[in-house]
Amino acid sequence: MIVTSEEVREALDARRPVVALESTIIAHGLPRPRNLQVALELEETVREEGAVPATIAVLDGRPHVGLDKGQLERVANEDGIRKLGHRDLPLAVAAGASGATTVSATALLAARAGVRVFATGGLGGVHREWTVTQDESADLGLLARTRITVVCAGVKSILDVPATLQRLETLGVAVAGYGTDRFPGFYLSDSGHPVDWTLDSPEQVAEVMRAQDALHAPDSSLVVANPVPEEEQLDPALHARVLAEALHACESEGVTGQAVTPFLLAYLVRHTDGASLAANLAAVRGNVRLAGRIAAAWTGA
Structure with a gap:
């Protein structure tokens, strides 16, 4: 197949x-x-x-x-x-x-x-107003039952980050910051929330992967949260202002369901003159490079 x-x-x-x-x-x-x-x-x-x-x-x-x-x-x-x-x-x-x-x-x-190793930009997660909409990305449930190491820049900052971290904990998905004790915020190096574990090298990540197998742990993922470099992040003040405007526009225009995420991301691109897209690509590039190094450490290459 x-x-x-x-x-x-x-x-x-x-x-x-x-x-x-x-x-x-x-x-x-x-x-x-x-x-x-x-x-x-x-x-x-x-x-x-x-x-x-x-x-x-x-x-x-x-x-x-x-x-x-x-x-x-x-x-x-x-x-x-x-x-x-x-x-x-x-x-x-x-x-x-x-x-x-x-x-x-x-x-x-x-x-x-x-x-065993997968690189992406930012994960999906729990959406804002979850208590009303019950809107949560399918990413979380799948990662809870799939043995793979995901290198990402945290979760998309348009989401409810603390609720997403709580949900990952509830689902039993391990999360570690790469070289940081702060959870990255996709466009931002720091979402404002801590992580419990820090890994500082590809070899350390590979050791965790081996420990997962040795313990016969449940088939959940390992999330390696790799922050975008501060010099390449979206300006935090600009991010906060435009995101607030985007959320207001989303509500005013009645955007709901699966249309919310693309609407908000597109709004950020337009109203930051492409700076959010540049930060997104910087994060993806860094995640892909780190994933290559982790895969090499995992296989002993």
Whole structure:
């Protein structure tokens, strides 16, 4: 069912480092042609760290772990590419549909293929006004039952960060700051909330992964929260002002459900003159590079 590219399959068989990458940022997160340029750049970053990139997407109903350049171009340029969470995968397969994978779908397919390390930008989480809307990202539940290490810049700052951290704790998902005792805030180096554990090197992360296996712990994820460098973060004052405006606009325009996150993210891009997008890409680049190093430490490469 899952099509693993020859390069990825050979690397896994030889126990060489592999890093999973999501495809939603390619199809839905960036404008053309920049989206393809970034996709190729991120794959090259993985290679610079001695690992093999495994970008994941569903094409014509077949989940692919590892894409060639033509397939990347298709995800970047083809109209009608859907956005697929893990719940959508059986429907997409049965319908022969094509789609870019979100965090939850990417983590699931990567783990099924035997890839242990996954790099992304920011996780989904508990939405603001959760007590009214009951709106929570499917990322959290999937990570609670999937053995994979996710390198991210925390959760998207448009969400309820403390509630998300509480939910991760309740679900039994381990969270560690990378080189920090503060939980990063996606566009920001510090969300304003602490983490209980700090890991300072790829080797330390790999040791935690080995301990998970040795303990036969439940199949939950390890979240490695890697902050965007302070010099590349979105200005905190600008972030606070524009986010408040975005939340007000969202309420005024009656935006609800799945439309909330893309509405808020797009608002931030427009009203920060692209500075939020620059911070997002800086975070993704740093996460991908760190993931390559963790994958190398994990395999002993």
